[in-house]
Every structure is written in C-alpha cells, then in structure tokens.
Amino acid sequence: MKPRTSASSQGPRGGRDCAWTVLCTLTLLGLLAALPAEAQEAATEPAYRAFPLIGSRLAVWAVAQLHLNFAAFILGVPIFAVIIEIVGWRTGEGRYDWLSHELVKLTFAAFSTTALLGALLLFLFVGYYPRFWTYMTSIFFPTYWIYALLFFAETFTVYLWYYGWDWLAGPRKWIHVGLGVLSNLFGTAILVVANSWVTFMISPAGITESGALKGSVWAAINNFTWMPINIHRLIANIVFGGTIAAAYAAFRFLAAKTDEERARYDWMGYIGNFVALSAFIVLPFAGYYLGREIYAFNQTMGITMMGGFMSWLWIIQAILIGILFLGSNYYLWLGMERIPGSERYRKYVPPMLIVLTLGFMIWATPRSLVVTLDEARAMGGTHHPVLGVLGVMSAKNTVVNLMILTTFLSYILYRRANKVPTKPWVRTGMAVQWAAFGLAGAVVVFYGVYGYFVESIVRIGFSVYQVVAVLGALVLVMALDIPMFRGARSTGTIRWGTIAPRSQYVLILLAVTFTWLMGLMGFARSGIRQHWHVYGVMRDTSVDAVTPALGYAANVITLVTIAFFALVMFIFWLGGLAEKGTASAHGHAPAPAIAGGRAPDA
Incomplete structure (x- = not known):
C-alpha cells in the first residue's frame, strides 16, 4: 500500500482555507458582541432599508x-463520513477510510463559503x-x-x-473517530439552535x-414546529449531502482518465446514492410529522x-x-448491469416501473384545475369529474x-x-419478507380507500397507520x-467502473432536483406566514x-440553484486542481477492484 498523501502537507492552500474560516468565525463573534448596541440604535432607525436594484427581500x-x-x-456529509470511517476502522478495509477522507475533504472545501455567506x-438582516x-x-x-x-x-x-x-492513525484511530463524532454533535447542535x-x-x-x-428563552425555543423541523432538516441534510457527494463522484467519474479512477468514483457514487436513498425513504414521514x-x-x-x-x-x-424516486430506482437498475447474476431479478423491473409511474401520475394530479369559466361550467366545477378523486390526500x-x-x-x-x-x-x-411487503401494501391501500369515507380529522390520523x-x-x-x-455464495464480483456513463448524469440530476426541492420547501415554509415576520405577532x-x-x-x-451549483462546480474544480502534480492523488488507500470486489453490506 502506498503512503497516504498527508492532509497536513497540502501546502498553503489548506492554511488559507483555515485562515478564511477563522476570520469569518471571529467576524461573526464580533458582530454578535455588537448586537445589543445595534439593537438600541435600531429603535430610532427606520424599520426597513431598501437594497439597491433587487430589493431587500430578494437579497435576503x-x-x-x-x-x-x-x-x-x-x-449532512460529516454524519455519514464518520459512519463510513468507523466501518473502515472496524473492518480494516482501506477503501472506507479513503472514502471518508474524500468526503471530509469536500466538507472542508465548502466550510469557508458557508461561513462567508452566513456573515453576509x-x-x-441587521x-x-x-x-x-x-x-x-430581544427574544433569542x-x-x-x-x-x-x-x-x-x-x-x-x-x-x-x-x-x-x-497523525491519529493506527492505535490512535479511536481518537480520530471521536473527533468526527464530536464535530457531528457540534454541527447538529448548531442546526437545532438555528432552527429555534x-x-x-x-x-x-x-x-x-x-x-x-x-419567562425563559426555552419556552420560545420549544415551540410547536421546532422538533419537527429539527428531525426533518436533519434527515434532509443527510439526503442532500449524499446527493452532492454522489454528484461529485459522477463529476470525477466522467472526467476520469483511467479504469482505476472510474472504479473508485463509481463506488463512491454508489455509496453517496445509497446514503441519500436510505434517508430519502424516511423523509416523507418526517414531513407528515411537520405538517x-x-x-x-x-x-x-x-x-x-x-x-x-x-x-x-x-x-x-x-x-x-417523482423525479427523485424514478431517478434513484433507475440508477439502481443500471447498477445491476455491472453485477453478475443480477439477470434473474430483471423481470421485476417492469412491474416496479409501472407502480412508480402510476404513483407519480396520481401524486401529481391536482385537486382543482386551472380552467376557464366555460370549462368549469362544463365540468360542473373546478374539480375534474374523474381525476378529481385522485387529487385529495388519501390518494397521494x-x-x-x-x-x-x-x-x-x-x-x-x-x-x-x-x-x-x-x-x-x-x-x-x-416468504415472510414477501408477506411483509404484501401486508404493508394492503394496509396502505385499505386506509387510503377508507379515507374517502371519513371526516378530514379522522383521515389525517390514517396516515399514521400507513x-x-x-x-x-x-x-x-x-x-x-x-x-x-451473510456468508452467501457469490455469483461473481462487481465490475466497478463499468456502469453506463448515463448513470452519472442521473446522479447529477438527483442532486440538482433535490437542491431545487429544498428551495421550494423553504419558500413554502416562509410563505405560509404570508404578511408576518413572526406569525400573528410582528407584521411585515x-x-x-x-x-x-x-x-x-x-x-x-x-x-x-444555478448559483449554488456554479459555486459547487468551482469547489469541485479546485479539489481536482489541488491533486494535479502529486504522484498519486489517492494512493493512500486501495480503490475498489475494477473487475472484483463485492458490494458493501450497507
């Protein structure tokens, strides 16, 4: 095994990143220290100021x-980065340590940008x-x-x-893992405070x-939506981090010059998508709770x-x-083509595609249509006589x-x-597994149909059973x-790096789609306040x-979203640029085999 390219040997660039982040942190502390004085002066100042050209609201x-x-x-990324590092530490597989290091490197590159935007x-606001x-x-x-x-x-x-x-490798690895866990605890605490x-x-x-x-500030913190937002955002951050990490892997896969690089970033893209998909499956449940x-x-x-x-x-x-569901499944189906023995499962793809497509169509069916007056009269209202039944929450x-x-x-x-x-x-x-799928599907359909025959307050409770x-x-x-x-007989090794290139564009599509979705949901969360800064308390x-x-x-x-990905692409480009000129950009850990290896048990 070749020696790792030390993070501490990355030269002045790492020092500049550190200096920028420390400077932003100190600036933030200075601003917070000055806030009481600013608050006193604000009482005699105008309530609003106009931002040039685009207006204050759009700027904020x-x-x-x-x-x-x-x-x-x-x-989001450090959460699964430390989990992957723990897996590598306990199993002794260097590829997991490499992947964790690669993910933390991405986080590291984005840290300064996050701090600068926070200060701005x-x-x-001030x-x-x-x-x-x-x-x-005055409250917080x-x-x-x-x-x-x-x-x-x-x-x-x-x-x-x-x-x-x-420095903390080998017998001191437990200290390094502890630092990863501690950084995640600090990050989660930051999220919880800001959510209040x-x-x-x-x-x-x-x-x-x-x-x-x-009374105390705790009463203001512990409001109705604080804990639901904490849970929802934490899960969403993991999904988001996974999609961006997978998009980075796709970017590197498409730019790769060797089979070894393609194998390495194919595997990284799979792990990123797996993490995103795992969290995405439970994200709607957190959304129900928030609603x-x-x-x-x-x-x-x-x-x-x-x-x-x-x-x-x-x-x-x-x-x-719907795009996220279809894209995630399509990526998995494409990935099966690089796995010997997967042919026996391809017969399940068409029926799964039918379920996903029909579900997508029903979910996207509106309750009320945008129609002209004549069309509304012809239908007897704004609800379609046939499709209107699919526009309610029971169906969705x-x-x-x-x-x-x-x-x-x-x-x-x-x-x-x-x-x-x-x-x-x-x-x-x-047999038990298929029965579990069938029973869950039956329960979901039963309460979905039953929901049409009860009052809305009862219908909302049915979602819990589903x-x-x-x-x-x-x-x-x-x-x-x-x-x-566990201990199953293998039908062949996974051929990492041989997946169809279009799969990488799917990973990029998933990242862009989820980023746009985050922006949309942010607008929804703010928009429901309408003309209030603080709902029912402070009017805008x-x-x-x-x-x-x-x-x-x-x-x-x-x-x-375009601006965000332009910045992300610049960061990705810088990450690749920093590796040029080194003898081996990732020689510190073994890459997954091109025609060998096995699927992670994640």
Whole structure:
C-alpha cells in the first residue's frame, strides 16, 4: 500500500482555507458582541432599508438559500463520513477510510463559503431589517452566543479531524473517530439552535400578547414546529449531502482518465446514492410529522399551506419527488448491469416501473384545475369529474407509501444481485419478507380507500397507520435479509467502473432536483406566514409585504440553484486542481477492484 498523501502537507492552500474560516468565525463573534448596541440604535432607525436594484427581500432570500444549501452540505456529509470511517476502522478495509477522507475533504472545501455567506446574511438582516432583528434579538440573544461558540468549536474540531488523519492513525484511530463524532454533535447542535429562530417565526411561543418574552428563552425555543423541523432538516441534510457527494463522484467519474479512477468514483457514487436513498425513504414521514404540527398550531395556516394559494406548490413538489424516486430506482437498475447474476431479478423491473409511474401520475394530479369559466361550467366545477378523486390526500398518501415500498424493493434486489443464500431457512425467510411487503401494501391501500369515507380529522390520523405499516415492513425485511445473505455464495464480483456513463448524469440530476426541492420547501415554509415576520405577532409592513407568485418564486429558486451549483462546480474544480502534480492523488488507500470486489453490506 502506498503512503497516504498527508492532509497536513497540502501546502498553503489548506492554511488559507483555515485562515478564511477563522476570520469569518471571529467576524461573526464580533458582530454578535455588537448586537445589543445595534439593537438600541435600531429603535430610532427606520424599520426597513431598501437594497439597491433587487430589493431587500430578494437579497435576503437569495443569500439565505445559498447559505442554507452549503450549511446542509457541511452538516449532512460529516454524519455519514464518520459512519463510513468507523466501518473502515472496524473492518480494516482501506477503501472506507479513503472514502471518508474524500468526503471530509469536500466538507472542508465548502466550510469557508458557508461561513462567508452566513456573515453576509447577518449583515443583511441587521442592515436592512433592523426592527425585525431587534425583536428577534430581544427574544433569542442568549442563543446567539451559544450558536457562535458552537460554530467556533465545530470549526476547530473539523480542522483537527481533517488535518489529523495521518497523525491519529493506527492505535490512535479511536481518537480520530471521536473527533468526527464530536464535530457531528457540534454541527447538529448548531442546526437545532438555528432552527429555534426559524420555527419561532412560524409558530411563536413563550411570549405575551404584546410579543415580549415571558419567562425563559426555552419556552420560545420549544415551540410547536421546532422538533419537527429539527428531525426533518436533519434527515434532509443527510439526503442532500449524499446527493452532492454522489454528484461529485459522477463529476470525477466522467472526467476520469483511467479504469482505476472510474472504479473508485463509481463506488463512491454508489455509496453517496445509497446514503441519500436510505434517508430519502424516511423523509416523507418526517414531513407528515411537520405538517401535523403546523395544523395543530394553527389550522388556518395548515389550510393555507395545503389547500389555499399554495396548493399548486405541492403539485410541483410531487413532480420533483417523482423525479427523485424514478431517478434513484433507475440508477439502481443500471447498477445491476455491472453485477453478475443480477439477470434473474430483471423481470421485476417492469412491474416496479409501472407502480412508480402510476404513483407519480396520481401524486401529481391536482385537486382543482386551472380552467376557464366555460370549462368549469362544463365540468360542473373546478374539480375534474374523474381525476378529481385522485387529487385529495388519501390518494397521494397511498401512492407515496407504495412508491417507498417499491424503491425499498429495488434496493433489496440490488443488494442480493450477486448472492445466493445458503441458510436452511431461506425459503421461510423469503416468504415472510414477501408477506411483509404484501401486508404493508394492503394496509396502505385499505386506509387510503377508507379515507374517502371519513371526516378530514379522522383521515389525517390514517396516515399514521400507513407510515407504521411501511416502516414495520422495511425493518422486518431488512432484519431478515442481513442474516439470510451473510456468508452467501457469490455469483461473481462487481465490475466497478463499468456502469453506463448515463448513470452519472442521473446522479447529477438527483442532486440538482433535490437542491431545487429544498428551495421550494423553504419558500413554502416562509410563505405560509404570508404578511408576518413572526406569525400573528410582528407584521411585515415593508414594500415587499406580499407573498410572491409561484412563478416568480420558481424563477428565484432556479437562479439560486444555478448559483449554488456554479459555486459547487468551482469547489469541485479546485479539489481536482489541488491533486494535479502529486504522484498519486489517492494512493493512500486501495480503490475498489475494477473487475472484483463485492458490494458493501450497507
């Protein structure tokens, strides 16, 4: 094995990155220290200032979304990077250590950009929305220091984790893994603190009728939507990090000059997609939880979100999520072509494609159509006489759960593609697995149909039964599959690097789609507040105090997504540029074999 190219030997570039991040952190601390004085002065200043040319709201919107995208990446990727490092540490397989190092390197490159965007966002809030920021400071000032100190701690922990990779190898590896775990704890704590500010704006709590803080700041933090957002964002960050890491691998795969490089980045793309897909399967359940809590806080807000002027937003969301489901499955099906023995499972692809396609079509069916007056009269209303029945949540909850089951089945078939189980209880185990799939599907369909015959408050509760049935099936099937295929006979080794190049464009498509989806959901979360900075407490009286049209929002989200990927591509390019001129860019760990190796048991 060749020696690792030491992270600490990367020269002045690493030092410049460190200096930039430390400078941004110190700037942030300085700004927070000055906030009380700024808050006092803001009382005599105008409530709003106009940003040149594009307006204050658009400036804050664009910078906030860019910051959140990068923050999601640097918080999501380290979570599975440390898990992969632990796998490599416990199994002794160098390729996992290489992959973890590669992922942390991506995080490292994006750290400075995230800090710069965060500092810029703070400038915009303080400068252009001084009265709003004064009010938020009066409620959450103690948490500002906690946030800054956590960011400071995470920054230095990540730097120790990255630069100490060689120094803490061997018998000191447990210390290095501990640094990775600690950096993730700091990152998650940062997420939780920041979420308290966002969710307070949606569902304020712990305040008097005049809006003043009542008691401790904890009451304001622990509002209706705080914990649902924590769970939803944490899972979404993992999905996002996985898709971006997979897109990076696709970028490197397509630019690779040797078979060894293609094999290495093919495997990395598979792992990134696996992580994203695993988290994505459970993400809708977290969304259900968040939706229920929004309804519990304020039914008017919930109705506005799902049935008011934002109802068509969910049709766009359905299209995007349909692309994610179809794309993820298509990538798995393409990946099976590089696995000897997978031919026996290809007969399942057409029926799975039918289920996914029909589910996609039903999920994207609107309840109310945009029609002319004559068309509405001909139909007897805005609801289509045939398709209207598919536009309600009973149908949509049903098909999304069936799509989750189908996607999980795709992964199960991929996982066992080159394995033949030898356990004596295989027939019984597989029968139980198929029964679990069938029973979960039956429960989902039953409550989906039954939902048409009960009141909406009862129908909402049916989604819990559907979720429990699907999650139960996933857990049971996986609990049987792992021991069933342990020690299985192999039908051939995976030919890493031989996957069709179009699969890499699928990975890039998934990353772009999920990024756009994050922007759309951010707009939905903010838009349901309508003309309130803090819902029901602090009214937005600026010239921008109107919820933008969906078309305008889509254009803004698209431009922000393009800007984000332009920055990401630049970071990817810099990462590749830094490796040029070295004797072996990744000689420190063995790459997965081109015509050998085995699928990870992940």
